Amino acid sequence: MKTFLIAGVFSIAFGVPSIAQTVAERLNDYPTEARADYVFGCMAANGQTRIMLSKCSCSIDRIASILPYEKYVEAETVLSLQQVGGERMSMFKGPQMNQAFVADLRRAQAEAEILCF
Structure with a gap:
């Protein structure tokens, strides 16, 4: 839980793609x-x-x-x-x-x- 929170804060602060974008990219890989x-x-x-x-x-x-x-x-x-x-x-x-x-x-x-x- 703590890891996801840190990853979320990190992605917001530094513009790193979020987990949701990764899933969207995976579903739209064609x-x-x-x-x-x-x-x-x-x-x-x-x-x-x-x-x-x-x-x-x-x-x-x-x-x-x-x-x-x-x-x-x-x-x-x-x-x-x-x-x-x-x-x-x-x-x-x-x-x-x-x-x-x-x-x-x-x-x-x-x-x-x-x-x-």
Whole structure:
């Protein structure tokens, strides 16, 4: 308790970001470009309407609240490499670790679809 009080006073006195800002930054760790890319892809697949813009934006916000950006990038990378043919890319189609990245993203997308669409 005393540590939090000292940290709060220190942050107010010296302009250090507060604990609330740290949480907000953690929840908003997806770069704008990544969010926009997701929304453009979502709208291309589902329709170019204002309603779909809202639903797709909701979807990436929900995914971002569930999955840290680093894990999102890992899963997207695995998915894009799985689409490439050839022997060299076969290593990305099988290992369980790769599938775990994709499974986490799929679960986040499923929750986002239920809540946003």
